Amino acid sequence: MSSIASFLPPPKHEDKSESTVKNYSTLNNINNSVSAPKAVPGSNALVPSSDPNGRINYGELAKHGSGSNMAQTRLVQTSAEDMIPLRQRAHIGKINLDRPDQQSIESTVKKTQYALQNIMTAKKDATKAVSDHSKSVKPVYIRYTPSSKYNQPPAKERLVQIIEKAMDPMEPSRLKVAKIPRRPPSPPAPILREPPKPVTAEERANWYVPPSVSNWKNPKGYTITLDKRVAANGYGDKEDIEINEKFVDLSAALELADQEAREEVSKRSKARREAAEQERKEKDARLRELAAQARKAQYSKYSNHENSNHEDTDERKRIRQRRYSDDSDDEHAAQLRRKERQNQMLMAERAMRLSKMNDQNKAQLLMADEDRDISEKVALGVSLTTKLSGEDIFDSRLFNKDANISKYNEDQVYDQPLFARQEALRNLYRAPVMQKSGAVAAEKELSDIQNEQIFDELSSSKAFQGGEAHEGPVSFKKDE
């Protein structure tokens, strides 16, 4: 029994809590001691009642509220039995599900209507509180005789007229309307459901929603690790990227088609090349034939007209003879040319040899040639690359770094921005270059600006230097 008492929620309203706690304790006492308690006069402590079976009626506890007649009107389900479906309860017998008969419904409706009408009329009257002033009450006359005082003659009878004092109907009330505090709420109903189950870690994990991480905005510049970014897209690890098999088919088909097309193209180009070759050969053959024909024809011509051509050859001979005789030092020039040619041949030969030499030999040869001291390092491509052993290999990027390399940050791979230097160079202020110094330069600048010709003036004499100034369109004269 005490379990049900503890099952009831503690009352929430404060003003009653003390007394209710008292009630609880009284009830518990009753459980322990069989002696029936008696109501203490003046106390609002609840006196438990018991049903014919001797069981204490705990419903009283939940009904014991602020309203005076609440105990009568309110139906409170307090027993554990109220949680069992009606048909499954023991000793329930036949359940009556009939609606109340028409008569009782009518009486209920009538009662309700009466109650509601009362409320409505009360509301209507409240709005009509400003009384009709037109309906003024008639004055009342009272005959009044003041009581005679001791040792004085009796007072005269007076007529008193009583009238209602004229009031400004719009005048605000002089009475201060104090707000009546709300009645404490009725005690909470006993909760007849099982308490919510505590959330398990697994359930909580299932309901966990990772904080939103934007891929576009990070105004505070927090470093966001990759796994957080992945988690933020809402799928977490559950995301299974499934690529449709048809993509594979498509790429295979494309590849096949490409291969076929290439083969076809190469075949076609090969055929075309062969055809071209054939054609060329044919053409060559034809030309050769033509040439042979022509040669033949010429030969036949020569053989035919040897005599007629004789004069012509004579003439040619004569010309040749004349040319030889003209240049007295022709022989000398020919010699020079021959020498030159030989020289060039030698040079070319040497160049070829040089080109075939390796770099080192070449450099040595060149050094010897030009009588210059060229160190091995300066000579391009001559220096022997020294082989670096394991310890000597450095990443040049590490040279200018601070010592705190241990603070490696995977999101910040680069220690310097890629284009920072260019940016800096562009933003650098450079003074305009001036060859001449001071005033001279300034003067020149000024004169330059002043003499600068923005527009070419066609009409000015300057445009046609040497010509004369003219008016109207330019006329051209014919040259004789």
Add this chain to the structure above:
Amino acid sequence: MQDHLQWTLHRVITGHGGWVRSVCVDPANQWFATGSADRTIKLWNLATGDLLLTLTGHIMAPRALAVSERHPYLFSAGEDKSVKCWDLETNKVVRQYHGHLSAVYALDIHPSLDIFATAGRDSTVRVWDMRTREAIYILDGHKSTVHALKCQAADPQIISGSADATIRLWDLAAGKTSAVLTHHKKSVRALALHPREFTFASASADNIKQWRLPEGSFMLNFESQDAIFNTLALNHDNVCFAGSDDGQMVFYDWSSGSVFQSCETTNVPGSLDSEKGIMASTFDMTGLRLITCESDKSIKIWKEIER
């Protein structure tokens, strides 16, 4: 368990431009009205499914509709905190009931008095006098949004189900709670009164429960389903329909609480899978047609398969 026929889709009505959130049937069974997130109330011919009328005036979705049996009035309550009374002879708003502090989610007309009750997100139930537009009662007690509300002539005259997982039975004459039912674990989104028996059902995400009136004793747990039920509908043949947020439709036998048919709604072609959801439902006056309002912007009418 009673023998029930299977239900099948009979007609799909499109025309609304948003989630269809509320429905009510004309007492004469000639037409029905639906309210949608496109801020309109549309009246449809029940037999043919033709659009009869579009009522505009709400500035947010009408969430509850009711037609009076004794007046030519249609009452609508919206997310815009407004409760309107439409005169169906002139098709105009004749009265507005101001008072709700937040969206109004439920509305029901008292069957024999000229009052009606509304409830909503401000966790109050308000009882209005139709004629004077005054709130007779502001019944507070719920600790969260009131999703469902029913009125009846016998005590308790008002029943409300709320997101604080309680159902309250109200004594209308006194304007007080007469009982609080705390059996549900999750918010109560729908209520349904039985037309003949003195019982009602409440739908919550954990269970659908059946209760006996007037004291609200717990009668039955319906066969449990893994769904969030938005709506309940009940006909004379003891068929209890529950429509869920993910498009699941469950038909229960009222007396045993067992499922005799469970199916999913049919998507309107072109709508998304996520738009499968039943927002409101009702049987027509004969109980032979079931009207469901869905989040794919359609209204569907279901009927029993003929033997």
